[in-house]
Every structure is written in C-alpha cells, then in structure tokens.
Amino acid sequence: MSTSTPHEIADVVVIGGGLHGLSAAMHLARAGQRVVLLEKSWVGRHASGATAAGVRTLNRDPAEIPISLEAMDMWHSIASLVGDDCGFHSHGQMNVAEFPQHLSVLEKRLAAMRVAGYTHEELIDRAELLRLLPGISDHCVGALVARRDGAADPHRTLQAFRRSAEVAGVVIHEGCGVNAIEHAGPDWRVCADGRDVVAPAVVNAAGAWAAHVAALVGDNFSLGHKASMMIVTERIAPVLKPVVSVVGRPLSLKQSDQGTLVIGGGLQGRADIPGQKSYVHFAELAKGAQAAIDLFHTIGPVRIVRTWTGMEAKTRDLLPVIGASPSARGVFHAFGFSGHGFQLVPVVGAILAELVVHGSSTRPIAAFSAQRLI
Ligand SMILES: Cc1cc2nc3c(=O)[nH]c(=O)nc-3n(C[C@H](O)[C@H](O)[C@H](O)COP(=O)(O)OP(=O)(O)OC[C@H]3O[C@@H](n4cnc5c(N)ncnc54)[C@H](O)[C@@H]3O)c2cc1C
Structure with a gap:
C-alpha cells in the first residue's frame, strides 16, 4: 500500500468489533484518545453476539480472579459505566454436586480459595440448595456458590458498549477487514478493505482470527x-x-427473563475459521440437554426453539492474552478468552487503555502475557 493513499489519522486503531474491541475503544476514547475501530463484518457478529453472557467469578483460574472480581464490581454498577443495566441480574452462579463424591471436588476448590484469601465462593448443603433451587432433583447433594455472580443480556450489552464508545468519540467502520499492517514512519498503517488508518497504537481484539492479525505484525502465535x-x-x-x-458434566443452564431456558456449557461444534462459519454437532449437544433434564426432572418435555454456535480463540492454558506484542512496538493484544471472556469485558477494556496510554497496567496481568504463546 502506498503511503500516498488517502488515510484517516487516529491515536489508536482497534481491530475487531466484539465486546472486547468495543470496551477497549470506549475506555481509550474516555482517556482522551482518538479511536477508530475496524470490524470485518458487523459489530457483535461473532462470539460477543453468540455468547451465553454468564457473569461468573465462580471456578475461575486463580490467575484470573483479581481482574474477574474487579469486573464483577463493575457489573454491579454497569449502568454507571455504559448507561444501561445490560439486562444484568445477580441471582448467583452455582456448581452443583450430584453425588457425595462430587462434594469432595468442591471442598478441595473451596479450600484452595480460602488459602489464597478469597471468600467469594461458598459451599452449601442440600437444604440451602433446595432453598435456592426448589426444582432441583432429589439426588443433588450440595453446591459451590458465588452469590454476586449472574448473567446479562448479550445484545443489550453490545448495544450499550457500542453506544457508549460512539458517544465518547469512537469512529466505527463495519465491513472493514484488516488485511495488512505496515510501518508508516514511527506509526502503523492499518489497511482494511477500502480504508487505511494511520496511528501509533493498535489493539488486536480480533477474537478467533486474532492470530491472523498478530501475524501481520510478526507475532506468530500458536492458538x-x-x-x-x-x-x-x-x-x-x-x-x-x-x-x-454441574460437577463433571458439560452444562450451563439458566432461565431468561422471558422464560426460555438457555443451555450451554462449552459443548463443542465444528469451526471453519477461514470460512467464518461454525456448525452444531447435534449428538454432542444432546449431552447438555440431558444434563439439564437430569438436574431438573420437574421441567418435563420442552421444545427447542433454536441452536447455534459461536467461535473464539482458545489458548493452551485457557487464559487470555492481554498485553503488549512481544515484537511490534505500539501493538497490544486482547484475545484467547477461551470461552469465558464475557464477564471480563468491562475490566479488560480499562486494562488496555492503561497499557496504551501509560505503557503498563496497575492490574496483575503477568499471567496473560503474549510471550507465553510463542
Ligand atoms: C456460545 C458461547 C457462549 C459463551 N458463554 C460465555 C459465558 O457465559 N460467560 C462468559 O464470560 N463468556 C462466554 N463466552 C465467551 C465470550 O462470549 C467471549 O470471550 C467474548 O465475547 C469474546 O469477545 P471478543 O470481542 O474477544 O471476540 P468477538 O466477539 O468474536 O469479536 C472479534 C471480532 O473481530 C472481528 N475480526 C476478526 N478478524 C478481523 C479483521 N482482520 N479485521 C477486522 N475485524 C476482524 C470479527 O468479525 C469479530 O466481530 C461464550 C462464547 C460463546 C461463543
């Protein structure tokens, strides 16, 4: 691409219009940066539009707990951040033990949490389980609970973060897939379909395609x-x-405000990353439905209205990458949320704003370094 091609000037280019790109863009704009966000398809097209939107600190990897607890505080006042409550309800999340031997798994986890000084997870017995879940099946014996956890409405969340980003001055271009990132003097020229943007800083929030974007600046990650x-x-x-x-089975079950049951839990379909499509594996999906029925015999026959899949990047240790590029100055990565990035959205954007503006973060993010993927 010639340097004489017309281009926009910005302080930061954010690549990817999922929730992490939007949150980073919003926080950066509020920190005084001129931000252009480039999205290949449309805002919310991939994981952020397909998510179950569970807001969970429960059973997090210890490395994620400090930022997850901070994110949880932000969710409890999310309207003050993005002007809408995002449909967030804090009815708790619980990991149910079906059988007595599963209780020891939960006791071990609880002990590890207490040793680390955390009190947000709590073990409850059958009586309290029944009080919180009157419809739970007779064989279930207890649960680990995080009472401040909950769930939000993904589409309201997307709208709220998009609106807040635009109000803060972020310029969003949809239908602009980034296909080259070149040096432009001390800056970067980010080349998208029909549009170039020049800026000293770039945030890669390209979700399942983040490794392709990283490779454009010489970061070759295995993802x-x-x-x-x-x-x-x-x-x-x-x-x-x-x-x-539930312990030992793939299930995440909730009931929406409208009364629908929403069943997930990480069961995997098939991803066609180059084709940007993914496919449901119905035999596998049936395991989630079976687990829901086993836990709530009272539900009875219920019709499935829709099934879907959503793609995102997964790292070897299932921790995200949040940090500076190991090889390209001014480039920052935020991807690899490995199926649990929704809850972290408010805080990760704030971390990226710190990294871009100040060059470091006040939060403990060493475990998320991009270097570990090389
Ligand atoms: C089915 C499902 C259920 C989930 N449930 C939960 C849950 O209950 N709780 C939880 O915490 N998390 C959950 N997650 C995970 C969470 O939704 C994701 O971690 C989060 O949405 C990731 O957001 P993102 O912005 O990183 O990625 P995405 O939303 O995928 O956004 C990335 C964007 O980058 C764009 N892009 C890619 N390449 C380019 C390019 N070259 N140029 C420009 N744009 C590009 C894509 O089009 C896409 O819009 C779930 C995920 C799925 C799929």
Missing part, C-alpha cells in the same frame, strides 16, 4: 479455537433464577 454450542427452548413457567453448572 486453538472453540465453537461453543447453545440451545434455547420455548418459554416455560419460572423454574430457576441462578445460573447452574
């Missing part, structure tokens, strides 16, 4: 992928308020 599947059923009478998972 896996997920194609997590979801089910939504017809509306039924109220059954549960908390988000429920």
Whole structure:
C-alpha cells in the first residue's frame, strides 16, 4: 500500500468489533484518545453476539480472579459505566454436586480459595440448595456458590458498549477487514478493505482470527479455537433464577427473563475459521440437554426453539492474552478468552487503555502475557 493513499489519522486503531474491541475503544476514547475501530463484518457478529453472557467469578483460574472480581464490581454498577443495566441480574452462579463424591471436588476448590484469601465462593448443603433451587432433583447433594455472580443480556450489552464508545468519540467502520499492517514512519498503517488508518497504537481484539492479525505484525502465535454450542427452548413457567453448572458434566443452564431456558456449557461444534462459519454437532449437544433434564426432572418435555454456535480463540492454558506484542512496538493484544471472556469485558477494556496510554497496567496481568504463546 502506498503511503500516498488517502488515510484517516487516529491515536489508536482497534481491530475487531466484539465486546472486547468495543470496551477497549470506549475506555481509550474516555482517556482522551482518538479511536477508530475496524470490524470485518458487523459489530457483535461473532462470539460477543453468540455468547451465553454468564457473569461468573465462580471456578475461575486463580490467575484470573483479581481482574474477574474487579469486573464483577463493575457489573454491579454497569449502568454507571455504559448507561444501561445490560439486562444484568445477580441471582448467583452455582456448581452443583450430584453425588457425595462430587462434594469432595468442591471442598478441595473451596479450600484452595480460602488459602489464597478469597471468600467469594461458598459451599452449601442440600437444604440451602433446595432453598435456592426448589426444582432441583432429589439426588443433588450440595453446591459451590458465588452469590454476586449472574448473567446479562448479550445484545443489550453490545448495544450499550457500542453506544457508549460512539458517544465518547469512537469512529466505527463495519465491513472493514484488516488485511495488512505496515510501518508508516514511527506509526502503523492499518489497511482494511477500502480504508487505511494511520496511528501509533493498535489493539488486536480480533477474537478467533486474532492470530491472523498478530501475524501481520510478526507475532506468530500458536492458538486453538472453540465453537461453543447453545440451545434455547420455548418459554416455560419460572423454574430457576441462578445460573447452574454441574460437577463433571458439560452444562450451563439458566432461565431468561422471558422464560426460555438457555443451555450451554462449552459443548463443542465444528469451526471453519477461514470460512467464518461454525456448525452444531447435534449428538454432542444432546449431552447438555440431558444434563439439564437430569438436574431438573420437574421441567418435563420442552421444545427447542433454536441452536447455534459461536467461535473464539482458545489458548493452551485457557487464559487470555492481554498485553503488549512481544515484537511490534505500539501493538497490544486482547484475545484467547477461551470461552469465558464475557464477564471480563468491562475490566479488560480499562486494562488496555492503561497499557496504551501509560505503557503498563496497575492490574496483575503477568499471567496473560503474549510471550507465553510463542
Ligand atoms: C456460545 C458461547 C457462549 C459463551 N458463554 C460465555 C459465558 O457465559 N460467560 C462468559 O464470560 N463468556 C462466554 N463466552 C465467551 C465470550 O462470549 C467471549 O470471550 C467474548 O465475547 C469474546 O469477545 P471478543 O470481542 O474477544 O471476540 P468477538 O466477539 O468474536 O469479536 C472479534 C471480532 O473481530 C472481528 N475480526 C476478526 N478478524 C478481523 C479483521 N482482520 N479485521 C477486522 N475485524 C476482524 C470479527 O468479525 C469479530 O466481530 C461464550 C462464547 C460463546 C461463543
């Protein structure tokens, strides 16, 4: 691309219009940066539009807990951040033990949390489980609970972050896939379909395609992928308020405000990353439906209305990459959320703003360094 090609000037180019790109753009604009966001398809097209939107600190990797707890505080006042409550409800998340031997798994986790000084997870017995989940099946014996956890509405969340980013001055271009990133003096020229933007800083929030974007600046990361599947059923009478998972089985179950059951839990379909498509594996998906029925015998027959998948990047240690490029000055990565990035959205944007503006973060992010993927 010739340097004489007409181009926009910015302080930061954000690549990817999922929630992490939007959150980074919003925080950066509020920190006084001129931000242009380039999205290949449309805002929310991939993981952020397909997500189950669980807001969970429960059972997080210890390295993620400090930023996850900060994010949870932000969710509890999310309207003050983005002008809308994003449909967030804090009815708790719980990991249910079906059988007595599963209780020891939860006791071990709780002990590790207490040793590390954390108190947000709590072990409850059958009586408290029944109080919180009156419809739970008779064989379930207890649960690990994070009472401040909950779930949000992904589409309201996308709208709220987009609106807040634009109000703060972020310019969003959809239908602009970035295909080259070149040096332009001390800056970067980011070349998208029909549009170039020159800026000293670039944020790579390209989700499942983040390794392709990273390679454009010489970062060659080894990255896996997920194609997590979801089910939504017809509306039924109220059954549960908390988000429920279960020890040893793939399940995340909640009931939406509208009464539909939303069933996920990380069951995997098939991803076609170059084709930007993913496919449901119905036999595999049935395991999630079965787990839901086993936990709530009272639900009875219920029709499935829709199933879908969403793609995102997965790292070897299932921790995200949040940090500076090992090889390209001014480039910052935020990807590899490995199926649990929704909850972290408010805080990761704030971290990226710190990194871009000040060159370092006040939060503990060493475990998320990009260097570990090389
Ligand atoms: C089915 C499912 C259920 C989930 N459930 C939960 C949950 O309950 N709780 C939780 O915490 N997390 C959950 N997650 C994970 C969470 O949704 C993701 O971690 C999060 O949405 C990732 O956001 P993102 O912005 O990084 O990626 P995305 O939303 O995928 O955004 C990346 C964007 O980059 C764009 N892009 C790619 N390449 C380029 C390019 N070259 N140029 C320009 N743009 C480009 C893409 O088009 C895309 O829009 C779930 C994910 C899925 C799929």
